[in-house]
């Protein structure tokens with residue numbers, strides 16, 4: 001199954017691995033790209049020097065087909081963008097801001113720019129700025145989120161822009177992928193599922209927590225700060241929920257500082273921020289990225305075929 005996203009990005013399968021700060025390093029990104037999807041190194045607040053090393057290591061592992069996910073709130077954003085431009089990274093996704101200022105230089109370097117958006121208005125604005133595609137990220141997703149669901153937002157963004165739309169949030173198997181394609185997306189971005197891949201280097205305790213999660217185990221915290229984030233429930237999330245009710249935004253920011261790193265790298269399942277999507281309940285095993293991708297593709301094709309055969313329609 002090939003879509004125009006495959007041609008745009010030079011990939012075999014229309015599957016993008018979500019940029020995930022403190023999770024998506026060169027090893028995960030390389031494994032996804034090698035398996036035929038698009039792997040991305042997530043910058044989070046990574047120093048530019050580290051990003052350069054990560055890109056070079058990924059290149060040694062795969063050739064030049066790993067992208068970078070850039071947090072536009074990065075405190076050293078100019079330097080991060082310069083690394084991307086100097087290294088001629090083939091594609092970036094961007095979150096939390098407006099990449100407009102860098103668009104011309106990125107295009108000149110041959111870098112495709114794919115902003116992640118939570119609404120139709122932002123998708124249209126990004127298309128006007130010259131985005132090559134749009135990731136439409138629904139509120140089901142892990143990490144920082146908007147308000148609209150993938151199901152409701154994807155077809156609305158598909159109708160509103162002419163560049164390819166990539167659906168994200170709540171997709172972890174071929175049924176989800178088939179549904180996204182039915183809504184008009186040309187591909188999917190997947191985060192939570194790849195956390196439980198063999199190649200993902202996060203602490204094993206976090207993988208275990210995702211595997212054990214059920215459908216109701218995530219919660220959105222930090223609404224009072226204006227930066228809501230979906231995480232697995234634990235002691236930290238319960239404390240932040242309490243602080244949210246008391247509108248103690250400053251205290252929440254303080255508790256949140258370093259909490260993602262604490263979870264993903266140190267395995268602090270109680271007081272770390274265990275970002276994860278609602279789809280965690282569907283993730284039941286740790287397997288290599290290649291197997292994840294091939295299973296999703298085969299399952300999506302079967303789902304679409306069975307719909308074509310009308311096997312779901314009771315005659």
Ligand SMILES: Cc1cc2nc3c(=O)[nH]c(=O)nc-3n(C[C@H](O)[C@H](O)[C@H](O)COP(=O)(O)O)c2cc1C
Nearest residue numbers: 018019020021095141142143169170191192275277
């Ligand atoms: C642990 C974690 C960290 C994330 N960090 C980022 C990030 O740094 N930048 C970003 O654009 N999105 C981030 N996301 C969102 C993912 O890129 C992706 O869009 C999302 O996980 C898709 O939804 P899913 O989790 O239901 O698959 C993160 C998600 C998770 C689970």
